[in-house]
Amino acid sequence: MLSKAYDPKATEDRIYKMWEESGAFTANAKSEKESFTISMPPPNATGQLHLGHAVMLALQDIFARFQRMKGKEVLWVPGTDHAAIATESFVIKKLQKEKKMKDPRAQLGREALIGEIKDFVEASKSMIRGQVRKMGSSCDWSRERYTMDPTLNRCVNEVFVSMYRDGLIYRGHRIVNWDPKLQTTVSDDEIEYEERTEQFYTFKYGPFEISTSRPETKFGDKYVVMHPDDKRYTKYVHGQKMIVEWINGPIEATVIKDKAADPEFGTGVMTITPWHDHVDFELAERHKLEKQQIIGFDGKLLPIAGEFSGMSIEDARPKIVEKLKSKGLLVGIKEDYVHNVALSQRGKGMIEPQIKEQWFIDVNKRVVKWKRKELSLKEVMQEVVKSRLITIIPDRFEKTYFHWIDNLRDWCISRQIWWGHRIPVWYKDDRGTRDTHVGVQPPSGSGWEQDPDTLDTWFSSALWTWSTLIDPDLADEYALPLSELLLKSPDFLKFHPTDVMETGYDILFFWVARMILMTTYVTGSMPELEYGQVPFDTVYLHGLIRTRDGRKMSKSDPDTMIDPLDMIQKYGADALRLSMIVGQSPGNDSRLYEEKIAGYRNFVNKLWNASRFALMKCEEAKTDPSTITSLPHAKDLSLADRALLHALEVLIEDVTDGLAKYHLSEVGERIYAFVWEYFCDWYLELSKGTANVAVLVHVLRKILVLLHPYCPFVTEELWASVKASDAGMLLKNPWPNPKAERKDPEAFAQLQVLIDVITAIRRLRSEQGIEPGKEVSVTIFSKDHTALFDSQPEHIRRLGKVGSLTLSNKSEKLTNTAVAILSGAEVHLSLEGLIDVAAELKKLHAEHADLTRYLGSIEKKLQDKSFTDKAPPKVVEMEKKKMEETKEKLKKIDERLKSLS
RNA sequence: GGGCAAUUAGCUCAGCUGGUUAGAGCGCCACAUUGACAUUGUGGAGGUCACUGGUUCGAAUCCAGUAUUGCCCACCA
Numbered sequence: 015m016l017s018k019a020y021d022p023k024a025t026e027d028r029i030y031k032m033w034e035e036s037g038a039f040t041a042n043a044k045s046e047k048e049s050f051t052i053s054m055p056p057p058n059a060t061g062q063l064h065l066g067h068a069v070m071l072a073l074q075d076i077f078a079r080f081q082r083m084k085g086k087e088v089l090w091v092p093g094t095d096h097a098a099i100a101t102e103s104f105v106i107k108k109l110q111k112e113k114k115m116k117d118p119r120a121q122l123g124r125e126a127l128i129g130e131i132k133d134f135v136e137a138s139k140s141m142i143r144g145q146v147r148k149m150g151s152s153c154d155w156s157r158e159r160y161t162m163d164p165t166l167n168r169c170v171n172e173v174f175v176s177m178y179r180d181g182l183i184y185r186g187h188r189i190v191n192w193d194p195k196l197q198t199t200v201s202d203d204e205i206e207y208e209e210r211t212e213q214f215y216t217f218k219y220g221p222f223e224i225s226t227s228r229p230e231t232k233f234g235d236k237y238v239v240m241h242p243d244d245k246r247y248t249k250y251v252h253g254q255k256m257i258v259e260w261i262n263g264p265i266e267a268t269v270i271k272d273k274a275a276d277p278e279f280g281t282g283v284m285t286i287t288p289w290h291d292h293v294d295f296e297l298a299e300r301h302k303l304e305k306q307q308i309i310g311f312d313g314k315l316l317p318i319a320g321e322f323s324g325m326s327i328e329d330a331r332p333k334i335v336e337k338l339k340s341k342g343l344l345v346g347i348k349e350d351y352v353h354n355v356a357l358s359q360r361g362k363g364m365i366e367p368q369i370k371e372q373w374f375i376d377v378n379k380r381v382v383k384w385k386r387k388e389l390s391l392k393e394v395m396q397e398v399v400k401s402r403l404i405t406i407i408p409d410r411f412e413k414t415y416f417h418w419i420d421n422l423r424d425w426c427i428s429r430q431i432w433w434g435h436r437i438p439v440w441y442k443d444d445r446g447t448r449d450t451h452v453g454v455q456p457p458s459g460s461g462w463e464q465d466p467d468t469l470d471t472w473f474s475s476a477l478w479t480w481s482t483l484i485d486p487d488l489a490d491e492y493a494l495p496l497s498e499l500l501l502k503s504p505d506f507l508k509f510h511p512t513d514v515m516e517t518g519y520d521i522l523f524f525w526v527a528r529m530i531l532m533t534t535y536v537t538g539s540m541p542e543l544e545y546g547q548v549p550f551d552t553v554y555l556h557g558l559i560r561t562r563d564g565r566k567m568s569k570s571d572p573d574t575m576i577d578p579l580d581m582i583q584k585y586g587a588d589a590l591r592l593s594m595i596v597g598q599s600p601g602n603d604s605r606l607y608e609e610k611i612a613g614y615r616n617f618v619n620k621l622w623n624a625s626r627f628a629l630m631k632c633e634e635a636k637t638d639p640s641t642i643t644s645l646p647h648a649k650d651l652s653l654a655d656r657a658l659l660h661a662l663e664v665l666i667e668d669v670t671d672g673l674a675k676y677h678l679s680e681v682g683e684r685i686y687a688f689v690w691e692y693f694c695d696w697y698l699e700l701s702k703g704t705a706n707v708a709v710l711v712h713v714l715r716k717i718l719v720l721l722h723p724y725c726p727f728v729t730e731e732l733w734a735s736v737k738a739s740d741a742g743m744l745l746k747n748p749w750p751n752p753k754a755e756r757k758d759p760e761a762f763a764q765l766q767v768l769i770d771v772i773t774a775i776r777r778l779r780s781e782q783g784i785e786p787g788k789e790v791s792v793t794i795f796s797k798d799h800t801a802l803f804d805s806q807p808e809h810i811r812r813l814g815k816v817g818s819l820t821l822s823n824k825s826e827k828l829t830n831t832a833v834a835i836l837s838g839a840e841v842h843l844s845l846e847g848l849i850d851v852a853a854e855l856k857k858l859h860a861e862h863a864d865l866t867r868y869l870g871s872i873e874k875k876l877q878d879k880s881f882t883d884k885a886p887p888k889v890v891e892m893e894k895k896k897m898e899e900t901k902e903k904l905k906k907i908d909e910r911l912k913s914l915s
Numbered sequence: 916g917g918g919c920a921a922u923u924a925g926c927u928c929a930g931c932u933g934g935u936u937a938g939a940g941c942g943c944c945a946c947a948u949u950g951a952c953a954u955u956g957u958g959g960a961g962g963u964c965a966c967u968g969g970u971u972c973g974a975a976u977c978c979a980g981u982a983u984u985g986c987c988c989a990c991c992a
Contacts, residue, residue: 019954207990226992239992276991284992293991354990410919414987417918421988523987562927564985597928597940602920603985605927609941616954627951677931683939698951868936881972889934889972896935 016629016735020622022586026727030147033730038082038746039154041089043504050086051512052078053479053550054153055525056161058097059135060104063145065559065567065606066518068578069598071149072591073556073678074516078152079723080673081513083749089509091482092146093159094139098434098471099204099360103196105131105433119197124432131433135162148579150587150726152745157505159482161474162435165489169481170474171438171454172496173536178452182376182391182535183427189288189295190370190426191356194313195363198430199372201470202423205365207354214351215335216280218343220258220267225280227351229334230327233261233319234306235285239297242271244282261338262320272297290367309366373428373437373467377531383538385545394534395419395527398548404530406553407676408601411522418523425528427470434468441465455492476528479512479549480536497540512550514676519555519601526553554676557603559594564605581611588725589615595724596682617686618728621717624694625732628714631705640739642711654700655709657765660758661692662713667752669720685721693717696765711736719747862907865900872897 033039041049052074057067074090082088109118109130118127139160146153159166177183190199216225222238240247252271257264267285274297275284288298288305298305310316315330317323322330338344356365377391384394396419398404399412406412428437440451440462451457456464474481483506484499491499500506511533515526533549540546561567561574568574581590592614598604632639645651651659665688672681693713701710714736718729722744733744741747872893875881882890 016951019952224992228992274991279991286992291992356990414919417988421917519987599929602928607927610927612954613940616952619954620952623952623954625951630951672931675931679929680931683929687939694952695956699956702950872935875972878972883972885934885972892935 016622016626016732018626020586020619020728020731022588022618022727023583025731026148026150026582026587029727029730030150033152033743033745034147034155036743036746038743039090039152040156041087041154041505041509043508045087045508047085047087049509049513050078050081050088051509052088052090052514052516053482053512054090054092054151055515055517055521056093056095056159056475056478057142058100059094059138059142059160060097060101061138061141063142063578065576065578065594067145068149068590069556069559069594070516070518071146071151072594073554074514075149075151075591075726076595076673076678076723077514077516077676079726079745080749082152082745083719083722083747085748087508088152089157089505090151090153091157091159092143092151092153092155093161093478093482094135094142095475096135096160096162096434096471098429098468099196099198099200099431100471101131101135102127102431102433103360105134108134119432128432145579148582148587150591152726157482161471161478163486165484165486166474166477166481167435168454168489168499169477169484169496170435170469173477173532174438174469174473175452175454176496177375177535180381182379182381183373184376185371185373187369187371188374188424188426189292189367190372191358191365192311192368192370193358193360193363194311194366196358196360196431197311199370199426199428200358200360200365201426201472204359206357206359206362208357209352210355211350211352214348215338216345216348217338218345219260219283219285220256222283223281223345224283224285226285227353228331229338230315230319230322230330231287231290231308232285232334233308233315233322234289235260235287236265236267237270237286237298237301237303238267238283239270239272239275239286240283241273241275241277244275244277246277246282259341259343261334268303270297270301270303272301289369292367295367295369305369307369309368311368313364313366372426373469375425375427377422377424382535383545384534385538391531391535392419392422394538395530398530398534403548404551404553407555408599411519411553411555411601415522415527418527425470427473428465428467429470430467432468434471435474437465437467437469439465472524472528473532475525476532477536479515479529480506480510480533483510496536497542500537500540501542510549511547514552514554515550516554516556519557522553522555552676555601557598557601560603560605562605562607564603576606576608581608585611585615586618586727588618588728592617592682592686592724596679596686598679600676617690618725620694621689621721621725622728622732624689624698625714625736627698627701628707628710629735631701631710632707635705635707637707639707639711639736642708643738644708645712646706646708651709652706653761653765654697655706656758656761658692658697658709658713659756660762661688662716663752663754663756666716666720666750670749670752673723682724685717685724689717689721716750718744719750722747862904862911865904865907869897869900869904872900 054074055070057063078088078090105127106118109115109122115121118130122130143155143158174183191202191205192198193200212227214225214227215229216223217229217232219235219238224238226232240250242252250269252269254269256267256269258267270286274293275282286294286297286303287308288294288303289307290309295305297303306318307316308318309327313326315322315325315327319325319330322334325333335344335347356367357363358365375391380388380390380393382389382391382394384397389397396416399406399415406415438453440453440457442449442451442457442459442461442463444461451462456462480500483503485503485505488494488499488502494502515529517526529549534546537543537547538545559567559576561576565574567576578590589611593606593611594604596614597610629639645659648656665684668684669681672678672684697710697713715733715738718733718736722729726745730744733741733747737744876890876893876897
């Protein structure tokens with residue numbers, strides 16, 4: 015016998031273990047079945063899972079379980095990401111804090127620091143494994159991958175070398191986003207802007223006035239730029255030189271005319287600092303101007319600053335302003351200048367643009383093969399979405415995606431950190447010349463030094479969908495090129511392209527776009543793959559989970575954080591999953607709070623108790639539920655049975671259809687409503703007299719099946735008690751096909767009327783205080799006016815095997831009365847004399863007025879030629895029918911009114 | 916500056932391509948409840964679908980504009 019309430023803690027771990035040990039999560043590459051593949055976005059191996067992971071795991075698990083039950087060969091690949099910068103800075107901070115190290119990089123050196131990081135990563139990996147299991151994720155642990163696996167490293171090197179040979183990867187001096195705090199480059203996407211109010215200084219610069227918020231960069235400014243059409247400066251010509259007094263004495267300035275100078279801004283004149291500003295850099299490139307470094311990579315001023323050399327920016331700024339002031343060059347200070355300051359996403363340090371030698375991927379060079387065409391990486395990325403090879407849900411993100419690509423610059427892929435895939439390039443200084451080796455494997459011979467930089471973490475995760483499917487045993491066979499590696503891997507052949515990429519919209523650019531870039535590049539030249547494969551067919555983007563009042567949950571504010579593991583502990587994984595899925599639509603943020611989760615815990619418990627009730631009924635009927643294999647013959651089904659079976663068939667249709675379309679929220683709500691309202695509030699109530707256990711068990715089983723993708727634990731647990739003896743575990747149970755012959759809309763409509771009748775009688779009894787045994791007659795209007803119930807025989811017949819009804823004595827439950835109606839017991843009811851005539855009259859008059867108004871609107875509509883001519887005939891028919899029905903209703907009300915008065 | 920979206924009940928949100936008199940959960944009010952479910956039931960109140968126009972026989976739904984809010988991208992010396 016089941017316990018009185020569902021206890022997730024006593025169930026979930028046990029059930030998960032059972033699933034895992036059964037091998038049901040393990041995909042078979044040799045299977046004849048159609049495949050369905052999901053690559054799990056690998057969480058960063060830096061510790062705890064948060065709600066973002068929880069929502070992603072819940073969504074993907076629903077996809078996976080649904081498709082598995084539908085009979086597909088499902089592969090869901092789990093894994094973790096090495097998250098280069100995030101992990102390294104996390105571990106460095108940890109070492110500083112826990113081991114009191116000042117500078118762990120310098121103190122430990124490369125090898126030892128990597129060792130520390132590796133240990134940390136291993137620990138968090140096993141933590142994450144446990145947490146992913148807690149969510150109930152049905153992923154294939156035998157295929158777990160990590161973005162730093164040797165196979166992945168091999169793939170990274172292969173792709174790098176190949177792109178290098180194609181001229182897509184190049185090394186160059188470019189202005190990059192330098193993070194002096196973390197001592198590395200960061201990509202454009204890893205920058206955040208913060209609005210700050212700072213002082214804005216205007217200085218005299220020869221005959222001009224120039225303005226800046228950063229005087230400390232101005233030492234090397236020897237170009238003065240103005241718009242070619244600016245009338246104020248027509249007397250100065252491009253290339254004109256002049257001597258101007260500046261911070262550390264006179265310098266030679268050159269006039270540059272360029273449209274980059276906005277005549278509307280300030281004085282319309284500016285000086286430039288090409289080494290430390292993106293725009294200035296481009297301007298300097300255009301005019302082939304000299305570039306000079308002012309600020310060192312440590313964030314301190316270089317010797318060019320003269321007396322300020324070695325000072326940090328913060329210290330130097332006021333002193334420089336002071337000096338310029340004393341020289342009479344300060345024109346003014348604007349105090350409330352608002353502008354955006356670039357900050358590093360990790361560490362929140364100021365970004366100092368610098369010129370550095372870095373590795374880049376060229377996104378504009380048209381050498382990428384795709385479906386026998388030669389395109390640029392940008393063009394391929396656009397092409398696959400335009401041609402619908404990839405669909406993005408919700409589709410508005412396709413616009414965002416295109417917009418991003420339009421503005422995409424070359425991708426800087428090198429990072430000056432130690433944790434990550436090291437760039438597969440080796441150098442050797444040989445009598446003054448420098449040899450370079452770019453290869454998948456290190457060069458032979460001595461004296462070679464590998465490039466110290468590592469690759470952007472997204473470079474390796476961009477290969478995720480297919481690099482995880484390569485047979486690890488083949489990875490060491492360097493004689494095989496990458497294309498052969500893929501074609502010899504059974505998993506790749508069976509499971510790629512993957513079916514759905516489910517992830518947060520916040521990493522559409524970081525990751526999704528880059529997977530498209532890399533996968534199309536790698537497969538585009540392969541005839542075996544029809545000259546190009548996409549990484550996935552569908553991209554499903556979920557939104558962020560926010561707090562109740564719409565704020566972001568952040569680690570710095572622990573009060574706002576909801577820890578998924580706490581919630582699982584408190585309410586169970588099933589309840590948590592429902593609370594994140596139902597009410598969440600793709601691409602939109604949603605809010606989560608404990609009451610919501612508690613609400614779904616109540617639902618899970620309701621289902622549990624409904625099952626308990628069904629089992630109790632089986633016991634009463636001395637029927638072992640496991641022996642129930644079929645439904646009784648149609649003639650032995652009551653009205654309620656037929657109505658419920660009808661509703662179930664409709665539910666199966668809706669759920670199957672909705673899940674295929676990824677309408678998860680809607681489907682969840684649909685099942686929720688069916689279980690609570692139809693199954694529990696209608697059917698179980700009606701079953702309290704005599705129950706048809708076969709129908710009970712049949713419907714309950716179907717509910718468990720349909721709900722399994724959403725609530726895997728509780729459904730599997732209940733399944734054990736109600737399943738047929740020859741059925742296996744629920745997660746492998748076949749998905750039901752809707753059966754049209756079980757549909758019975760007539761019965762469903764009749765039951766609805768009946769429910770209305772019962773409800774009305776209950777109400778009357780409580781409102782009027784009807785004495786037991788007293789005979790009354792009653793007229794009851796159903797909500798939708800489709801049927802009226804009174805003691806007239808024809809209506810009674812409409813309701814099925816109904817004789818008439820009574821309230822015989824006080825102790826008898828109203829629900830029993832309902833059962834009496836259903837089983838056709840011969841009872842008599844007359845509520846005459848107890849009806850509140852005045853109240854009924856009032857109600858009838860109100861209804862009459864409503865209906866008359868409604869009728870008027872329909873009649874008007876039907877007289878309107880433009881309606882009858884233009885509206886589809888079906889609609890006109892419908893309106894006519896509505897008119898007839900309304901007239902009918904009005905007639906009845908009229909009759910009733912007459913009889914009352 | 917460029918782009919994307921949102922605005923529906925007290926709160927959180929559905930409402931899929933225009934079609935009966937707009938829905939759910941929570942909350943609120945009243946009543947019931949030894950009952951499968953101290954996690955339940957029944958009923959109720961509560962909405963000019965942000966605003967203004969337009970298209971249409973018909974608009975929460977499509978279009979334009981306005982207001983407010985949020986997000987993304989770029990970034991100005």
